[in-house]
Amino acid sequence: MAEAVLVVLASLAALYLLLFVIGRLRRKDAPKRAVLTGGGSAGHVYPAIAIGKALTPEVSEFLYLGTRRRAEEKVVPKEGIPIKFIPAAPYPGLSPWLPFFAVKLFLGIVKSCFHLYFFQPKYVIGTGGFVSAPVVMAAFKLNCIGLLKCRIYLHEQNVAPGKLNLLAGRFARKVMVTFPESLVFFRKNGIVTGYPLRKTIIKEDPETARIKLPFPDPGKRTLIFAFGGSQGSRTINRAVVDSLRFLLPLKDNIFVVLSAGLGQTVYNGMEDVRARLAANYSEAERREIDKFFHCDTYFHDVSSIFSAASLVISRSGAGSLFELASIGVPSVLIPKFGLAGEHQVMNAQAMERVGGAFIFYENPMKEDGRMTEGVEGREIAGKIISLVGAPTVLAGMRRGAGKLLPPADPLEAVKMVVMEDRLPESVKALPFRPVKSVPDFIAEVGAVRAREGKKFSIDKAFQQPELDYYRAKALSLLYHEDWRLKNLGVKLAGLLKLKQSAGRLIELAVSRKEAPLWERAFGADFKEVGFVRRNCFASLTAIGEWDDEWEDAAALGFSDPYYEVRVEALKMAAANSRRLKDPGRFTALARGLLEDREFEVVRESVILLGEIGSAEEMPCLLSLSEHFFWQVREAALFALRRMVERKVPCDLPKLREEASRFVLTSTDFRPTFGIKENYRDLMNALGTE
């Protein structure tokens, strides 16, 4: 037995020695080699390629490690870099997929070990996305046991790093980041280099740039350039086309260029723009539009266009933002929602904070009877018109956009860090301001409101750019398929007092589409579930508008099968009792609800009657004097007091006589802890600091 163990150990040692020697020999003679990795989406692949380009010719051999069926499979071979594939998957969080993820990560690390060992690179450079983590970990492990000798670098493009990049950052010699906000994540080894752009963007003089433009020279007119990336963005294309109507009066002052996208299969931008122009504009209008509007699929040379443009409308991927910053061109950004960690939103907010951009969020819109997300052409046009008329604002934005740039050229900085192991000029870290998830935001609002009490006002407690995001988010959540998310949207709409959501809230509140049979078997009623309908009424109450439509909705809510909805509808009517157009109808409905099975409904209808009822309602309120629930008796006393305060004509001595018969025993009370109250008073006296 002992011999067998010895033999195994000895052969392992021999194998290791062999591998060690072969590895050293292979490292010794060879040229400088680098492994690039990063992917999942094209946004991680291009920076890797850009870094690769920057390191040539000093590094002569490259190997790209990526995953199959992802962006890198197509992009990388086109650039002439050999690519090998490893298994990898995004981190699924605490979910049933976690074991599969762990297995895949392990396999990815093992396979990376083989590739790394045989290639023996001097540098390993990861640009994020879930592929780079196993490669980086494998390189780190091989370094530890002496089978590889390489330096590991990571580049993070977005403000908030992904989970795996965060982990991989611990193994890297340096983590290069685009935004100073990200430094908090890599306190030990983070440095700001900026975003390695593939094409060198050179700032040109607007006059000289204008000559090189790949479309008719706009002359003295203000150039506005809109683009949605190489594949095109439907939101941007449609918003720009729609905005033309409102821009017509400015046709002699501006020139709009749209890059509609090369996409053909998923979304054909050119086709969409053409169809939309034909559908929404008359022939005469189109002739006018042609004079100041130019549309093409894609412009390869953006340097001159950016240099000549006064305003750019774009998505807020890190790459596009950095191009804008390199030239220092003002922008209107339309971030794409729902990407990992809401990184486009965070990128856009970083640009907005330095004053380089205005943000427009996508809102739900009705398009041919279907719901889509988009931005109103009118809003975009309004912004364009106001900016064109304010050159000083544009000049300020131009300066602001430039502030996003680090002092050194990103490619030079990357080269310096990787090849020479020197640091570029350091940039001060900025506080990281995450885009909080909607539940977190709702919880935070709740906490602030609890702290501030009556003084609370959401506009004072939070900053407008932050609220803008949640406003857009609330509107889009209101159309979500999953009721849990829709419900969050409803709550958010109420917190933000979002007037434009009222129509949708009413629609949801009174929707009577039935739920599936199996759900109804467990007590469900309608497709818009009870919580959603209840919160719709609560949010409508918070928004505090009133018209006929609201009044009808409230009346319909009184007959809702779910008691909490009835309660909220009653509360809404009570809160707007002065504005009711037809109080008689509500009085009758509320009297009907006095017989309700749920005591809360009875209680709320009693309170409503106190607000709108007349002397005729007094007997039925007095008849509740022996009601089983003390809460109802309490409400009846409150309602009677309200009637007296409202000076409802009645026989006061008789009322006093009858009210004295109320059963005042109660099975509950509110305990007070004197010591805790004294403590709170002391703390208040001491102030908040």
Added chain:
Amino acid sequence: MFYYIGRYLAENFQDPGFLRLLGYISFRSIAAALTSMAITFLMAKPLIRYFHKRQFLDYARNTGIPSASDKSGTPTMGGILIVVSFAASTLLWSQVGNGFVILVLFSFLYFAGLGYMDDRAKQSARSGEGGHSEKLKLVLQGLFALGFTLVVLSRLAPFPEGEGSLLYAPFFKHAVLSGAVIYGIFVFLYFIAVSNSVNITDGLDGLAIVPSMFVVSGLGIFAYIIGNSVQAKYLQFTHYPGAGELTVLASAFAGASLAFLWYNAYPAQIFMGDTGALAIGGLIASFTVLLKQELLFPLLGGLFVVEAFTSQLQDKIGVSWIGRRLFHRAPLHHELQYRGLAENKVVVRLWIISGVLALLALATIKIR
């Protein structure tokens, strides 16, 4: 420990005098109850002061009950009192080498440890919602339940030959079900459900401890009968030699819980926390499984069952699936509060109900 001293004396001396008593379950039971009570009283005040100093305080969870009194700031993890006094008293007065005692004590301590971890995690997160993720807690409970089930089905179990995989029901003299696989699955699920039910019930001052005491004391009576060959035969139970030791444990627990109630009664000076609630859950679950009284639990511990059911139905079907409340509030004690009963009234009423249920459960001893 004292049991072994008594036996040693009885074997080596002609007349050990009153120390003879150490062999009797009845005497040791009473002594165990008094001992655990005394330990709890001795520990309680210093511990409460210590918890205040270390800020091991409860962070209130928003239950949506308007009349809920201001409770945050009360020290939690008072379960340590119960755990220490029960364990100490058990080690002193019971026959520690007994298989029943080992299994019960082990599951009690394991769940106490789990609860302690959870309490500490909640405190470092500084919120009532934090704690260990529900999933991790369930996994750790599941692992234990699995191990426990396997032990019960194996030869390690303290049962007589062939009894391990039998399921008994109240009102029936003989086993109603036998089969290792199906009984194993049943015990596994039962163990997890019961061990959590106390935790769900532990929502108001004194609400969990008294019904637990009723349940465990009732089980102690069952243990005495099952462990006594004469009584078991007369009352037509299957006799499990050694099960009588569990009576000592039951009284040790009863003593500890009475002393705990001293401090936990409304308004509470200390809460048991997950440390206590999970430990009691583990105790009750292992007790019932080892005495083969699983199917009696819905009656004996009916309160826990209703509390757990209302909570789970509300949460899993109502709130997270069909999007409405099935009860005004859940679990049961919050529903009662919501309907306008003061906290202490709810607690006393539920004590009465659980006492009545325990009596009904004891009535099944004769009716079978």
